[in-house]
Amino acid sequence: MLGMKFNWGTGVFLAFVAFMSFILYFVISTLTDSDLNYDLVTDDYYKKELGYQKEINALTRAKVLGMQVQFEETTEGVVLTFPEKIDFTKVKGTMFLYRPSDKHLDFEIPISLSDSHLLIPNNRLKDGRWDINVEWTYNGETFLSKKEISL
Structure with a gap:
């Protein structure tokens, strides 16, 4: 060299x-x-993809029949308002709160109504973006409402 x-x-x-x-x-x-x-966005990504048509049907059914859940951000938290025309004691379902930036913050709440409103308190929600999916059944029909919020 x-x-x-x-x-x-x-x-x-x-x-x-x-x-x-x-x-x-x-x-x-x-x-x-x-x-x-x-990680993938969700652990069971492919399984969720197969159930996507059911989701579309439930979203469409809620819109067509006027059974959409309304979302409102207040100082106490996020208030979900179910349609006034239903018997709240017959509503069953779950609410899934998904945090895209941190899967450890995701959680699910069973729906139990005593009136048309349901509150998700602010202390359960860390600041940032949340995707809320409310899947519920009433008289044998499944409905789905979705909302993206930023706190």
């Missing part, structure tokens, strides 16, 4: 080796970094 000349070919080769070393270092450090999480 002592008697070797440094010409443009050697410079290109060394630049290429340095570039490839940088790319290799970057790929390896990215793949092994435990701070980076590569």
Whole structure:
């Protein structure tokens, strides 16, 4: 190596080796970094995809029959208002609150109504974006209402 000349070919080769070393270092450090999480948005993504048509049907049924849940953000929290024309004691279902940025904050609440309103208190909701899905049945029919809120 002592008697070797440094010409443009050697410079290109060394630049290429340095570039490839940088790319290799970057790929390896990215793949092994435990701070980076590569989870799917939901764990059962493919299973949910198969049930998507049922979701569309429930959303459409709620809209056509006027059985949509109304969402209102208040100082106490998010108030859900069910249609006034129904018997609240016959409503069964669940409300799923999904936090896209952190799946550990997701939670589900069973629906139990004594009147047309249901409150999700602010202390249950961390600031940020939430997707609220309310799936409920009444007289054997399933309805779905969805809302995206930002606190």
